[in-house]
Amino acid sequence: MTLLEHIGRYSLLVKRAFARPEKHKMYYIRLIREMEALGINSVGIVIIISFFMGAVITIQTAYNTENPLLPAYLIGLAARDSILLEFSSTIVALILAGKVGSRIASEIGTMRVTEQIDALEIMGVNSAGYLILPKILALVMLAPFLSLISMVVGITGGWIAGVSAGVITTNEYVTGIQFAFIPYYITYSLIKSVIFAFIITSVSSYHGYFTAGGALEVGKASTLAVVHSSIVILLFNLILTQLLLS
Amino acid sequence: MIEVRNISKSFDGDPVLRDISISFEQGKTNLIIGKSGSGKTVLLKCIIGLHEVDNGEIFYSGESFTAMNVKAKKEIRQKFGMLFQGAALFDSLSVEENVRFKLDMFTRMNRLEKKKRVDFCLERVNLGNKNSLYPAELSGGMKKRVAIARAIVLNPRYLFCDEPNSGLDPQTAILIDQLIKDITEEFNMTTIVNTHDINSVMEIGEKVVFIDNGQKWWEGTNMEILKTENQELNDFLFANKMVRRLKEIDDI
Numbered sequence A: 001m002t003l004l005e006h007i008g009r010y011s012l013l014v015k016r017a018f019a020r021p022e023k024h025k026m027y028y029i030r031l032i033r034e035m036e037a038l039g040i041n042s043v044g045i046v047i048i049i050s051f052f053m054g055a056v057i058t059i060q061t062a063y064n065t066e067n068p069l070l071p072a073y074l075i076g077l078a079a080r081d082s083i084l085l086e087f088s089s090t091i092v093a094l095i096l097a098g099k100v101g102s103r104i105a106s107e108i109g110t111m112r113v114t115e116q117i118d119a120l121e122i123m124g125v126n127s128a129g130y131l132i133l134p135k136i137l138a139l140v141m142l143a144p145f146l147s148l149i150s151m152v153v154g155i156t157g158g159w160i161a162g163v164s165a166g167v168i169t170t171n172e173y174v175t176g177i178q179f180a181f182i183p184y185y186i187t188y189s190l191i192k193s194v195i196f197a198f199i200i201t202s203v204s205s206y207h208g209y210f211t212a213g214g215a216l217e218v219g220k221a222s223t224l225a226v227v228h229s230s231i232v233i234l235l236f237n238l239i240l241t242q243l244l245l246s
Numbered sequence B: 001m002i003e004v005r006n007i008s009k010s011f012d013g014d015p016v017l018r019d020i021s022i023s024f025e026q027g028k029t030n031l032i033i034g035k036s037g038s039g040k041t042v043l044l045k046c047i048i049g050l051h052e053v054d055n056g057e058i059f060y061s062g063e064s065f066t067a068m069n070v071k072a073k074k075e076i077r078q079k080f081g082m083l084f085q086g087a088a089l090f091d092s093l094s095v096e097e098n099v100r101f102k103l104d105m106f107t108r109m110n111r112l113e114k115k116k117r118v119d120f121c122l123e124r125v126n127l128g129n130k131n132s133l134y135p136a137e138l139s140g141g142m143k144k145r146v147a148i149a150r151a152i153v154l155n156p157r158y159l160f161c162d163e164p165n166s167g168l169d170p171q172t173a174i175l176i177d178q179l180i181k182d183i184t185e186e187f188n189m190t191t192i193v194n195t196h197d198i199n200s201v202m203e204i205g206e207k208v209v210f211i212d213n214g215q216k217w218w219e220g221t222n223m224e225i226l227k228t229e230n231q232e233l234n235d236f237l238f239a240n241k242m243v244r245r246l247k248e249i250d251d252i
C-alpha cells in the first residue's frame, strides 16, 4: 500500500470512529475504563521520566554555561523553558507512544485476528466507534493533565538535582524559573499534548484495526504503531512549533 | 428465508466460491457440509457480509442484502445471531457480560430482566454458575456454548453457526445440535449451520447442502443423503467406516 492509501484508509477509519454511538452509556463505560488503562496507568512512568529528565536538563545546562558573566539563575530559566516547551509535551508523547500505542495496537489487533471485531460488526455495532472512540477521547482528555504533572515534576527534579549537585542554590533556581516567564508556553504545551494524544491513539488504533493474520502480525502491528506514531508526532511537532510560536 | 444467487468469491485471483445458488428455508436448520477448506466459512461470511462477494446477490426475506447501505445493513444485523468457528468471545468481558452485550447495546431492559434473560440462555447451553468467569478461564467447548448463548440472547431471526460442535464431546455436541434445532423451530428462525460432522447431518439435517472446492454439488434432506449417487458426496460421507456400514445395511 502506498502512503496515500494508508492516509485515506486512516481518515475513513477515524471518520467511522466518530459516528454516532449506538448507545451512549456503553461508550461511557468504555471511556472510563480507557481513562484508567491509558491515562491513570501512565502517571507513574510520566513522573519517573520527568523527574530524571528535569534533573539532567538542569545539570547539563549548568555545566554548559560555566561562565562567570552569566548569573546562575539563568540555569533555572533555561531548564524551565526546555521542560515547558519541548519536554512535557513532545518527549512525554514519545514515551506514551511506546507505552500506550503498543498496548492499543495489540489489543485491537488481537480482537481483529480472533474475529471479535467481526463479532461486533455482525451484532450491528460500529466496531470502529465502539473500540476506538473511547480510546481517543480518554487520552485526549487526560493528556493535558499528564503534561502538567510532567512540568511540575520536571521542574522539581531540576531543583533537587541542581541543589544536590551544588550547581545552583534554591534561591537562584526559584528566581530563575520565575524570570521572564511566558504563561503562553504552558498553553502551547497543553495544545501540543492534546494533538499528540490524538495522534498516538488514532494511529495505533489504525494499525491494530487493520491487522491481518495471526499473533505474529499483531506483534508487527504493535511495533509499527509505535514507530509511526512517533514519526507523526515529530512531524507535527515541527509544524506546531512553527504555527504556535512564530 | 435467505437466498443466495450465483455468488462467487476469490482471494487474490484464487477462486474459493464458484457460482453458488442456494435457498435457505425459514424455520429449518439448513446445513452446509463439506471438507475442511472447501469454502464453508467463506460462504457463511459472504452471506452475512463480512466478505464482499465478487458476483451474485444475497436476499434476506426477499430484500437484497447486497444492495443495502451501511445503515440498513447495521439494522438487519441486529436480527442476526452468529457463532464463529473460534467462538470470538470478547476477552475483556466476563461470560455474563458477553451474553448480556446485545441486551446492553440494543434494549431498554432493566437489570433484573437482563439478568433473567442471560441466565436463561446460559441454562439452555448447560452453563449455569459460570457467569463471572472470563473467556480465558473456559475450555474450548465452554467457549462455544457461551458464544451460542450470546448468539441467541436477542431471539435472532437469522442464526448462523460455523462448526457449532467441533471440539465438543459427542454428548454435548448432540445437545447443542438439538438446541439449535429447537430454537430454530420455536422462533421460526432461518438457521444456517456449517459442519463436517455426519452425526449432525443425521440428527438435524432437514436441509443439507454439500459443497466441495467452492462449488455446490448436492442438496437434499438427511433422509435422502444416504441414497445419493453423487460421487464427491459419497466420498465425503463414507470416509467413515461406520457410516459406510450403515449404508450397506440400509441398502439391504
Ligand SMILES: Nc1ncnc2c1ncn2[C@@H]1O[C@H](COP(=O)(O)OP(=O)(O)OP(=O)(O)O)[C@@H](O)[C@H]1O
Pocket: B011, B016, B034, B035, B036, B037, B038, B039, B040, B041, B042, B043, B085, B196
Ligand atoms: N481471508 C482469506 N484470504 C485468503 N484466502 C482465504 C481467506 N479465507 C479463506 N481463504 C481460503 O479459502 C478456502 C476455504 O476456506 P474456508 O475457511 O471457507 O474453509 P472451510 O470449509 O470453512 O474449512 P474448515 O472446515 O476447516 O473450517 C481455503 O483454501 C482458504 O485458504
Ligand SMILES: [Mg+2]
Pocket: B040, B041, B042, B085, B162
Ligand atoms: Mg470453516
